[in-house]
Amino acid sequence: MPRPYDIVLFGASGFVGELTAAYLAEHAPTDCRWALSGRSLAKLERLRARLAKSHPACAELPLVQADSGDTDALRELARSTRVLATTVGPYLQHGEGLVAACAEAGTDYLDLAGEPEFVDRMYLGYDAVARRSGARLIHSCGFDSVPHDLGTYFTVQQLPEGVPLRVDGFVRTGARFSGGTFASVLGALGRGRQMVRAARERRQAEPRPEGGRQVHARLGPPHRNGELGMWALPLPTIDPEVVGRSAAALERYGPDFRYRHFAAVKWLPVALGGTAAIGSVMVLAQVPAARRWLSSLIAPGTGPDEALRAKSWFTVRFVGEGGGKRVYTEVSGGDPGYGETAKILAEAALSLAYDELPQTAGQVTPAVAMGDALVGRLQEAGIRFRVAAVR
Numbered sequence: 001m002p003r004p005y006d007i008v009l010f011g012a013s014g015f016v017g018e019l020t021a022a023y024l025a026e027h028a029p030t031d032c033r034w035a036l037s038g039r040s041l042a043k044l045e046r047l048r049a050r051l052a053k054s055h056p057a058c059a060e061l062p063l064v065q066a067d068s069g070d071t072d073a074l075r076e077l078a079r080s081t082r083v084l085a086t087t088v089g090p091y092l093q094h095g096e097g098l099v100a101a102c103a104e105a106g107t108d109y110l111d112l113a114g115e116p117e118f119v120d121r122m123y124l125g126y127d128a129v130a131r132r133s134g135a136r137l138i139h140s141c142g143f144d145s146v147p148h149d150l151g152t153y154f155t156v157q158q159l160p161e162g163v164p165l166r167v168d169g170f171v172r173t174g175a176r177f178s179g180g181t182f183a184s185v186l187g188a189l190g191r192g193r194q195m196v197r198a199a200r201e202r203r204q205a206e207p208r209p210e211g212g213r214q215v216h217a218r219l220g221p222p223h224r225n226g227e228l229g230m231w232a233l234p235l236p237t238i239d240p241e242v243v244g245r246s247a248a249a250l251e252r253y254g255p256d257f258r259y260r261h262f263a264a265v266k267w268l269p270v271a272l273g274g275t276a277a278i279g280s281v282m283v284l285a286q287v288p289a290a291r292r293w294l295s296s297l298i299a300p301g302t303g304p305d306e307a308l309r310a311k312s313w314f315t316v317r318f319v320g321e322g323g324g325k326r327v328y329t330e331v332s333g334g335d336p337g338y339g340e341t342a343k344i345l346a347e348a349a350l351s352l353a354y355d356e357l358p359q360t361a362g363q364v365t366p367a368v369a370m371g372d373a374l375v376g377r378l379q380e381a382g383i384r385f386r387v388a389a390v391r
């Protein structure tokens with residue numbers, strides 16, 4: 001049956017949700033049937049009024065009230081739209097019901113999850129359901145992990161086909177966390193055993209790459225990279241896992257593919273201080289009282305103001321080699337956690353709604369689901385993908 005909406009944005013009145021709504025108001029086609037959704041109808045009404053000041057047509061935007069804990073409301077919401085994008089995290093607490101509803105309804109689903117345990121559990125619970133219904137379940141569709149996933153995809157396209165390939169990614173940012181992001185990070189760090197268990201169960205259930213292809217995506221060892229003039233530190237995020245899943249699904253990554261993921265830091269004292277700070281947070285996150293104290297430092301629903309976001313930036317440099325060729329590529333943009341994340345999520349939703357894409361279903365990565373189409377959209381939106389050098 002025809003569905004009333006092309007795109008629904010769930011969690012629209014949250015910090016990143018409002019930025020995503022503003023981006024859609026500016027860039028969605030005039031015939032796009034989109035709606036705002038969330039728990040509080042009053043907050044949605046206030047958001048709609050703010051959007052209408054700059055975009056009068058938004059005064060008529062539909063509002064759909066739904067709570068992440070209301071199974072019936074989520075099922076009705078999923079059945080009402082072709083694409084559903086959600087910013088409501090931490091996803092381990094608030095995400096499963098919407099994944100289940102979209103998988104059952106055949107609705108394409110997008111989120112910003114950087115929580116490996118959540119993504120693994122959603123694969124175990126709903127990948128098969130989504131394959132039967134035709135739904136595409138796409139996690140980590142913001143700064144985690146699109147620049148890294150599509151940046152690797154872009155780098156691989158510059159290298160020869162049918163040969164072993166090696167790609168290293170080096171991440172630099174100048175930005176600040178929001179409360180919601182910090183809460184998600186703390187929640188994931190405090191569930192180390194559960195995260196390892198979910199990863200193990202997924203490995204046992206997930207099929208291996210076809211044709212005996214080998215894929216290795218991991219953290220690399222700390223070292224000084226003379227080519228980049230940077231200290232490279234292993235960066236324990238979900239990004240290499242996403243890159244590895246793209247490589248496993250796409251034959252273009254070659255018969256033997258390896259990806260390593262690093263944070264790039266210019267000065268050794270900064271590198272040592274950052275490593276110590278991350279280690280301290282990881283230790284404190286294991287203690288519930290300390291985790292609650294850390295979470296109170298940045299309240300969920302808050303984030304950097306517009307002036308600070310305007311000064312924020314990111315760069316991900318990639319070094320790829322294979323078949324006797326070596327390439328240096330770069331993906332870069334503005335505020336990674338909020339401005340660019342909202343842009344990426346919105347453009348991904350528009351891509352699913354309007355672009356001609358590969359036939360996929362189940363839990364898939366951004367590169368597998370949208371590939372060239374999303375790279376093109378992001379380039380037009382101001383996120384830069386470029387080849388820096390070829391040797």
